Structures are given as structure tokens and as C-alpha cells.
Amino acid sequence: MSALSGNGARMTALARLGRSLNRSRGLVIAMLAFAALFLVVDLISQGPLSYFDVSFLSSGGATLAIAAVGETLVILSGGFDLSAAAVISLVNVVLASNMDMTDMNASVPLWTAAGIGVGALAGAFNGFFIAFLRLQPIVVTLSSMFILQGVTLLVMDKPGGFVSPSLGSAYLGDAIPGVLPMPLVLLGVLGLLWLWLKKSRFGTALYAVGSDPESAASTGLRVDWVRFAVYVLAGGLYGLAGVFISAQTGSGDPLVGNPMLLSIFAAVVVGGTRLGGGRGGPLGSMFGAYILMIVVNILLVLNVSAYYSTIAEGTILVLAVLGASVSRDSVLARQLRAAGRRLGAARRGQLPGQLGGGDRRLKLALPARRRATTAVGFGQRHAETLRFALPAYLCFLGVVLVTEIWLGHAVGNWTYWNSLLVLSCFLAILALGQGTVILTGGLDLSVPWTIGLCGILLAGLVKGSDVALLYALPAVLLVAVLVGLVNGLGIVVLGLSPIVMTLAMNGILQGLALIYSGGTPDGFSSPLLRWFMTAKLVGITPVVFFVAAFVVFAVLLLGRTAFGRRVYGIGNGQRVARLSGVNVDWTLVGVYVLSALCSCLVGVLLTGFSGQASLGMGDDYLLPSIAVVVVGGALITGGRGHYLGMLGGVLLLTALQTLLAGTTLPYATRAILFGLVVLGAVIALRERRAG
Template sequence: MVPAPASNASYFVRKNRNVLLASFLYVVVFILVNGANSDAFSYFNLKTTIGGGGTLALAAMGQTLVILAGGFDLSAGAVISLVNVTVGTLMTDAIGNQILVGLLAIGIGGAVGMVNGLLVAYLRMQPIVVTLATLFIVQGLALLVSPTPGGYVAEPFINFFGGNAIENVLPSALIVIVLAILAWLFIKNSRFGTAIYAVGSDEAAALAAGIAARRVKLTTYVIAGLFYGLAGVFLSAQSGGSDPLVGDPMLLQIFAAVVLGGTSLGGGRGGLIGSVVGAYLLMMFINILLVFNLPAFLSPIADGLVLILAVLIGMIGARGSFIQNIADVARRIRGALSNGRIARNWDLAIAASSRSPVAAIPNIRWLDRNRDNLRLALPAYITFAIVVVVTWFYIGDLGNSYIRSLLLLSTFLGILALGQTAVVLSGGLDLSIPWMIPLAGALFAGLAGGDNGALAWAIPVVLICGMAIGAINGLGVAVLGLPPIVMTLAANGILQGLTLYYTGGTSAGMAPSGMLWLMNGSILGLAPLIWLMFAFVAVAVAVLKWTYLGRRIYAVGNSASVANLSGIDVRGTLITVYAISGVCAAVVGVLLVGFNGAANLDMGSNYLLPSIAVVVAGGVLITGGRGSYVGVMGGVLLLIALQILITGTMLPDAMRSIIFGFVLLGALMALQQRRTA
């Protein structure tokens, strides 16, 4: 009878080891940061610490719920922003108003969660792309409600969430966090809580056991939205005002807090208490930067590195972990070197790429071979034609200036879309674009310094850097086994820090006159860049359709395991597609310097959603393995035509984000229907 307690204690430690480890790290870091501070355990410090990390803790709790059920939610930060501006816009000094506004704000989060849940659970759409679309829609709504920071939050409301429940004894923020934890414990110990873990662990087995998986997913997204709403309300009370972009930098931190708390991104393992600990641990890491007076640009770099390291640590011991992957790569390299297979494999690759695909299928007509791709691509071109007609009716005669603007603006998005297309076709997604573009632009502007003579070496250097960064993303996905969303989201944060360090937080350099001519010159009535784009599209289509590399990309996207059994180098292919994406983003960064005349820090912020939207609108399946670059270019023309139409209607810029989000959702729905037809 004596060993039982020890056995129970051992079981408790094994079951909660990640939470216990995070808690231990928090204590160590807290002592490290506050060891020399005599006020470390004062009530003021306690209140400040709990209040400072409360928003992230609540948001991480919502994200954890979704991940436990096998999903992802990229809209969390945008929901917090919308709730924040709603509170700041509608609140007055009346107590009744404050109660209603608080409840409405939390309800807004639940409503967005319900939309996400319906699309993911009942329409079976990809959660990453769905929540990315709702992110931009909600972000646009936040900018419509309040385009600039400001707003008003009443003092009683501030005191309720950020004041003292008992003066100098109990901060109100602690009560909010404890109540949220108690709500989770109630959910966890209910049948619904068991169902969440069952669906996240194995949805098919959960369905076989009689669990209503769709209802469980929908409910988790709704509850997660309520948590985001509460986080936005809490943030409003802490800040005393509103900012439509306040939630933008939080997404990376939310995922880092979830992973630090021991929740598996694969679903079915973890818990919300660990995410609370992870949130406060992450805030403590950030406090280290403040204590040691380190530069602010290190914060996004630290967030990205923490996310990567936390995921890698969580993978230790799991099947397919980075340790096993690295050992497998090393074993393959040693075998190839010892047997001299590298040269022979290279010869086989060249031979395979030189074989004519037409000779392999001589009796099949071109129309029959490309029927599926045409069926997926034509809707984008048809919708593009409709938008052009609507623009003609609204604006009037569309002359050469319209065609020139349409084609020139399509060039940037079209080049970027090639990299995103290659990644999506292989079954991945690249979220590092927003800061890859300005880093490449700033690097180019700094190296060239406005000198045409430097173009010959500055452009290759920037493209090599882009390729290297993309290849690092590929190594993280292919060798370390990190989910693409984690690797590229973390890389985006790291690139943000590097860009801020290189530029000092300001616009950098100026464009050489040769780059300006490329944008503004004229050859047969069109800018030189447009003619180069025609050649680029032709080469890109040929590479994806008729080369060995193109066939490898499609094969990996259809089934990586089958491709591996067929002798295809899956890891090498994944590294290649992310390197292509990095090069394409670097090219766009260089071209935008020529277009704008200088490198701006925000010139990549408007390209993430469009780069994915055009891929989906062009008929590429978001799960990979199907689609064509010809269709993607139809999506590019469609979105640029929509952008010009929106500009002509004098609608607010926020409407562009909302419309693009709906275009992405509409394209996903259309593809879903064609797949199930």
C-alpha cells in the first residue's frame, strides 16, 4: 500500500511535466530578473506582472482550445484589435453602458469564432486559410471602426479589470485569470472536455465512438473567440484607449505561449493552464530585454526563436522528431558518399528532366490532359473579365493607362505568387513574406546606394540572401520537422527584428535610376518590367509543368510518403520550394524599391493575404498537389483589377482587406464544391 502515493506522484509528474517545466523556468527567470530588486515580491510588482501578461494569457487560452481540437486560429490578434476599438469607441461614463459594451465586445469575439467554426467544421475548409481570411476581414473592420489610435475607456471599467479587488492585497487582474482557469477546469472535467481531446487526438476514432466532432470543433472556436474577446476587453482596461493594430504583433507571441505551456500543435495533448504559465514565462523573457536595456528589435527575434525551440523541445521523443530526421539525413549522406550515388542520382535527375512528357502520353489530347487545370483556372479569368466590365461601367473608357497599371501592379504579385504557388503545391504555406520583402528591399537600397553601377552585384547578393533565408525555412520544415506555419511565422518575426536592426527603424536608401526606368520607361507602349514579366511567366509555367523539379513538387504535394517510396528526394524538394519562395520575395523587394523610389518598412505588409488569395482563386488546392501557375496568374489579374476598382470608388483602404478576405473565402468555397462534386 505504500508505493501507491509515489506511483500517483510519478504519474502526476509525467502527465504535467511540460507545465511543471514551464513553471520551473518561470521561477528561475523571475529570480534572474528580479534577484537584485528588493521590491520583487511587492504588491505593486505582483499587480504589474499579472496585468502585463493577462492579455496574452487569455488569448493563449483561446488558441490552446482550438489547437487541442486539431485546429489553428490566425485571427486571434485581429479579434483583439476589433474588440479593443469597439470598447474605445462605444464606451461612456454610464455604468450600464460599460456593462453592455463589455458584454458586446466579448460577444464579438464569440461571433467571429462561430464564423470560423462553421467554415472549418461544417464546410470542411482548411483552418489556417479560413482564419487567415477572417484575420484580414476583422482587421479591416477594426480600421473602419477606428482608423487611428485613440478612444476612451471609463475609469470604473479600468478599475474593474486592472485595479484592486482588495486594496494592496488582491489585484483584479488575478481574479480574471483565476476565473478563466476555473472555467477551463469545468470544461476539461466535463464530457465536452473529453470530446475535445478525443477529436484532437484522432477525429476518425472520435467519430467512430459516437462523438459529434463537428459540433465539438464549432464550440471550441466559439469559446476561443470568447477568450479573445475577454483578452481585448482586458487590454482595453490596461491601456485605457484603443488602437486598431494593437493585436497585430500578438499572433507570434500567442503561439509561442501555447507551445511553451506544453500543448502539442498536432492536437489532443496539453492544456490551458500550461498556456497561462507559458504566457507569463514569455513576458518574463521580454522583461529581460528591458532589464538589460537591450534593443527593441531583439523582441520579435526572441519570440521567433522561443517558438522554434519550444516546438523542437516538445517533439523530443516523438516519432519523426528533429533528432530522428537529422540522424536519417546524416545516414543518407554517408551512404551516398560511400557508394558514390550522388553523381549517379544527379545524372538520373538530368535524364529524367530531359525526357519529353509528351512522348510518355502520345495518345491523349492536350485538352483532355489539361481539363482539370482549365476547370480550376477558368473561374478566375471569367471573374476578372466581369470586374473589368464593372470598372468600365463605373470609371468609363479604359485606356492604355489602365492596362499599363493593371499589368505593372500584377508583376509584383505575380512574381511573389510563383513562390507561394510552389510552396502550396508541395503542401506547405509561407508566412514569412511580410518581412522578407522589406528586408530584401532595404538590403538592396543600402548596397546599391542609388548607383547604377552597383546593380550588377547588389541584385545577385540580395537574391542569394533571399534564397538562403527560404532554404532555412525549408530546412526547418523538411529536416527539423516543424509545421510550415510555425517555421515561417517564427521566421517572419526573426526577419522583422533583422530588418529593424539593419534599417534602424526608418526607410533606407534610394533606387538607382536604372530601376526607375524599368518601372517608368516605355517599350512599345509598356514598361520594360512588363515585358520581362511575360518572359517570367512563360519560364515559370514551363518549369512547373515540364521539368523534373515541377513533377517532384506535384508528387510531394499529392503524397509525401508515396513520393518518398517512389525515390523522390522529398526533403530536397521542400527545401527547394521554400528557397524559390525566398528568391521571389527578394525579387519583389528589389522591384518595389524601384517602384517606390526607396525601401519602406511597410512595403511587404499588404502582400501576405493576396499571395495566398491568388493561389487559391487560381485553382490551386490549398492541400497541395493540384493546380497551375496559369490559373494563379488569373487570380493575380482578378485581385489587381479589384484593387483598381476599389481605388476608383474612393472606398477606405480598410475595405481592400475586407474584400480580399471575402475573395479568399469565396475561392475556398468554390474549390470545396468542385472537389466534392
């Protein structure tokens, strides 16, 4: 009897362990992946890893790890924070410009508190707009990213300053000499704090809000306060990351944090946290951060050629995430099973297509004639679309008026409108691709190097000949289709998150562009393409006509075709769409192909505009392509948005940039103004209380 019950107890204990392991699968896999990579480094480097190696590794990844913890909290709550990296830079320059050069023993707790305080303040700014004004996190944090970058440059316009070595020895020294480096202790403390927080009421509330804000609200949670607190907390963590990087570098640099943004997201995703909230945790993100950093060592030890390094990184990112999802329930396994079943059904002749062509539709009794309905006015029918699309246009008109008053030569000057439309064409095209991806709830981060690779390939094939354009253009568009196919299949078949897949793809495309061009892209655009982008036909640049046609095409594609309706259906609920008979998988693949085609087209047009292609020509288009979509009234989580709204966003952003370029304001002020206007535009998009 007793033996039996003991056995049963052991069984339940094991089952419980299994359950909890399964729940934190992301974390476990991230740990194992890190361990595997660590072993690889250990095995292939000369001699065993010493304490110093471990110490260096731990300090190298700490800033990213701390920032990733903050970002994870935001993502768990269902949010998104693009300002993380900008906060790190701000804290760095605040510390470096305020510390006393002569004080070698500045107080560590005081300056740490100051850094965390600055970060928390920035977080409170975000939190206020997101939690209480219910603005979309991605736009608020995009605006605050620009504002913070501007403020950072106002504090310190070039690298310099001083951070007391006392901070360095406190954060980078040894907790136990020869055994335990300080950064690991710091991360350990953060981990313990998290475990405590998770068990607290706030932790439960955090997951609840991230999983389903409405249910959370109806159980009596103050969703707005939870959200606010999350952003403040995350801000504080970015602040701590800023303190750490200050300690590590001993000085200030206004650009030090900014390039970390994408790495932070990658660390979170590699660590097993799902974008969209409710699942995952900061511990995994810490390992995610170290996985990304240790790749640097692996590339070094293997002596991977510089041109291949972004390809290798992209591959490792995909493999790490793929490894994390290998299980019976993974998308890949499900797809394989489904394919197997389909094959079996086909062999047995049971596929719908093999069952004879009779009409098996349900007989629905149609009403004899349509009941006369009261005609619904245009305004009423499109009230929703108008409400979300109008603010962008109103702000656009405001910016044009300000341009007229400030600089003159705007409203009545055809050159102004023509330049505006030419400059808008790139974002207008990207808005269709990125917008469609966002409508399905995804995100395409491979835009920059799809643009770059297409431009470089085109210039290289065309070499200034109009005839060559005839085959070069289809060729590069074909490349884009391939890029889109791989993106889409990675997301649909392998079940990778769009951010991971497209981020990895971006790196791979960068590598391909480098290998193809050998570092210096040659060739230049053909006269026809240059004419298309820069000539004037009765005062109008030819591309303006093209943009007009493109807008009509885009509106019809999203509004009037089955493809468009499927896109909205998927964005509103993938499962519902699937059950309604939408072929979700192929539609998604199509969406990514569309996005790649749009990016590629932009690469072609940019090559015509500039006369040649250059590496990195697409770098400035990623964030704007997302911003215009959201400013135009689309919902970043998908399902809502109209192309005409996005077009309004494009015009607003381009007009604003044109206005700022015409002034002689310093860059810092421009960045702040840019952020404020974008923020102002979305305040008008504010959701009324959910009802």
C-alpha cells in the same frame, strides 16, 4: 507478496505519471521555460520582484493569453483563425463607444457578456462558412478579418470613447490584496473551465475532429457542429480578451488588437500546440503568451539596443520552442542519430553508393505494347485543376467588368491592363515562393523582411549605378539563398514548425536591415532597374515581359520537373513521400530557398519601382501572398493547387484593389467589400461532401 504488489502499483503509478507528463510535454516545457525567464528577470533586475511586479506582469500578458486560448481551441480542431486580433479591436470599440461617460459603475457582468456576445457572433460567422459550407478556415477568417476591421472603423474611426473604471478595477484589481492579482484568477478560472471541457464529450470530440475528421465522422460525431461550436467558443474568448483590453486601457482604439495577430500564433506554438490539430492545449498557450510578454522585460533589464531587439526576440522564440522539443524523439535527435548511422555505414562501406554500381532494379515484365487507351480530353484530364482555378478567373473578370461600368476606362484601355500587370508582378512572384511552401504544408512568414532586407541591400550596393547592378543583384540573391537555407535547415534539422522558424527569421532580418541601414536606408535604384519597372516599350512596361516568362517558368517548375512532383508528394503525405524515395529533407530546404529567392526578387523589383528602398517596404505583402495562393484554389494544408490558379488569385486581388482605389469610398467600406469579394471567390471553391 504484499510488498511486491505495492512496489508494482507504485511502478504503474509512476509509469502513468510519466506517460501523462510526456503527453503534456509541450505544457511542461512552456511552464519551465517561463519559470526560467522569470528567474532571469528576477536575478538581473535591481532588487527582488515585488507583488506589484507580478501584478503588472499578470495583467500585461492576460489579453494575449486569453486570445491565445481561443486560438488554441481552433487549432486543436484542425483550423486556423486570422480574425482573432480583429475581434479584439471590434469588441474594444463597441464597448468604448457604447458605454455611458457618466456611469462610473457600469455593470461588469453585463458588459462582459456584451463583449463575449459580439465575439461569439463574429465566431459564428466564421463557423458557419467553415463548418457548414466547408470553406478553408484561413480564407474565411482572412476575409472576416478585413470585414471586421472595416466594421470596427465604422463603429469608431479614431481612438477615443470611454470604458467605465468599474471594469478596470474588476479585472485588474486584487483578488486577495497583496497576494493574488485578478488577472491570474481570471486565467485560473479559464484553465479550470478548460479542464472540465476537456473531460466532457465536447472535449473528446474536439481532439478527435482535429486529429482525424474522417474517423471522427465515422464514429458518429457531428463534425460540422463541433467545428461550428469551436469557432463560436473561440470568438467568445477573443471577445473576453477584448473586454480585458478595454478594462486595461479604459478607452477605445480601432487599431489596438490588430498587431497582436502574429503574437497570438507565436504564443500558441510556443505553448506546445501543434499546428494542424489534435495535440497540445490552451494551458500551454497561456504560458506561451507570458513567455512572449516577459521577453519585453528581459530586453529592458538587459538594455538590449533597440536595433537588436527583434533579433533577440527571434532568438528567444526559437530557443523556447527548441527547448520544448529536446528529447529522444525530437527531430534534432533523430537527425543526429541518422547522421551517426550514415557515418557508421560509410565507414563500414555499406552505403548504397559504396556497394558497386550494378543495376539492382526489380525486373518488371513490361507489356509488349501499350494498350490503346481512350484518349482523355483536356477538360477531363484537368477537371480538378480547372474546378479550383476557374473561380478566381471568373471573379477577376467580374471585377474588371464592374471597374468598366463604375469607373470606365478599363476593358478597352491598354493602360489599365498594363498597370494591372505591373502591379500584379510582385504578388505573382511571391505566389510561386509562398505557394510552393504552402503546397508542402508549410507557411513562410519571413516574406516581409526578406523583401525589405534585399531591397535595402540592393539600393545600398547599387547607389544608382547600372554597372554595380551586375554584382549587386547576384549578391542579394545569394543573401536570399542563405535566408532560405537557414529557414529550411531550421525546419528540417531542428524540427521547428515553419511558422516559428520563419517568424523568428523575419524578426532577425528586420534587425539586420536596421543595423545595416542605421535606420535610414540610403542609395537608390539604378536607371536600368527603374526603366525596367516604369518605362514603356510600345505601351508595355518591360517587367510585363518578365512576368510572362516567369509564369511559364513557374508552371513548368511545379508541373513538369521532378522537384515539382516531390513538392506535391510531400504535401500529400510526408511519410509516403519519404518511403517512396523522395529526399524530403533536401526538397523542403529547396522549397524555402525558392521562397526566399522569390521574396528577394520582389524586394529588388520594388526598389526599382519606387526608385529607392525603405524600411518596412515588404510589410504589406505577407497576408496577400497567402491569400492569393488560397484564393487560387490551393489547399492550405498542402498537396493541392496549381500555379495558374494562384495567378488568377493575384489578378483578382490586384484588380479588386485597383477598383477600390479608383473610388472615393471610405477605407472602412473598402475593407468590408474586399473581405466580401474574397469570401465570395472561395465559396465557389467549396468542397463537395467528402467522398
